[in-house]
Amino acid sequence: MPQEKLILDGSRVAQDIKDRLYPRVERLAANGVVPCLATILVGDDPASATYVRMKGNACRRLGMESVRVDLGKDTTTEQLLETIRRLNEDPAVHGILLQHPVPHQIDERAAFDAIQPEKDVDGVTTLGYAQTAFGFADYPSCTPAAIIAILDYYKIPIEGKHAIVVGRSPILGKPVSAMLLNRNATVTVCHSKTKELDRIVGLGDIVVAAVGKPRFIQGGWLKEGAVVLDAGYNEGNVGDVDYEACLAKASAITPVPAGVGPVTIATLLKHTVDAAEKYGIAASES
Structure with a gap:
């Protein structure tokens, strides 16, 4: 008999995370602390604006x-750094998220690293990495x-x-590789210069697609029974893997x-609540 496919329902995982956050948020409110996430959007990219709106709505629902x-x-860059400094100094703000990407004239790494480590709930600073x-x-970075x-x-x-990780960005491919390695996986990181990518992906028990190219990972590349985690989101509501073809080979x-998206947002909320518990009550009592 063919093996039944397991669809890794991110909405279900995200709801489980949020269900465990509700009582924590209520306890904080009883102590006069409301967990607060500040989001910074630079420019007018419509996809980024949608992501920021989704994160704000998720906060309010919780x-x-x-x-x-x-x-x-x-x-x-200096104007953005000043905004970040102001939020760093605001005791009512427990987490800061700078929506990626930023316009080309901004030093993104300088902006990320200006976020106070205690408020880096998106896990984007050099120290956080x-x-x-x-x-x-x-x-840790929310998507990883x-x-x-x-x-x-x-x-x-x-x-x-x-584990085969396809992608090496400092907020996705690299940190998820480190997290898998810390959990005793053997990790191979692939990227745009990797030769024989299809053969290497075929070695993976776990394949993480984080390359930012629609339907890039092909079903024929996969080992039979591989576990596939698609961290991509591209125009047309498609990920970085060819879903139907990969579904045929994956377990x-x-x-x-x-999939991964709802859990990323739930993780961001969890980190903000963590920060409020760690620093918010102490600040309210000082």
Whole structure:
């Protein structure tokens, strides 16, 4: 008999995370603290605006505060840094998210690293990446953390497995590689210069697609029974894997949408609540 396919339903995982956040938010409110996420959007990219709106709505549904800061497309690095400094100094703000990408004239790394580590709930600072690599980050990058959360929710083994990560960005490919390695997977990281990519992907028990190209990972590349986690989201509601073709070979796969995306947002909310619990009550009592 053919093996039944496991669709890794991110909406279900996200709801589980949020269900466990509700009582924590209520306890904080009883202590006079409302977890607050500040989002910064630079420019007028419609997809980024949609993501920011979704994150704000998710906060409100959970009883959290959301502060949205919109900056023009001609904003300079220094103007953005000043906005971040102001939010760093605001005791009512527990987490800061700078929506990626930013316009070309801005030094994105300088902007990310200006976020106070205690408020880096999106896990984008250089320090946060180093802590993730060492395995003790309070707030690892949200999409990598979401991928691990999905594997854990569905009790998919990581230890001893060969994980292939296609993509090496500092907020996705690299940190998820470190997190998988810390969970005792053997990790191979592939990128645009990798030769024989199809052959290497075919070695993977776990395949993470984080390349930013629609339907890039082909079903014929996969080992029979591989677990596929698609962290991509491209125009037309498609991910980085050819879903139907990969579904035929995989034992488990995340859909797009309703896969990694909802869990990423739920993880961001969790990190903000974590920060409010760690720093918010102390600030309210001082």
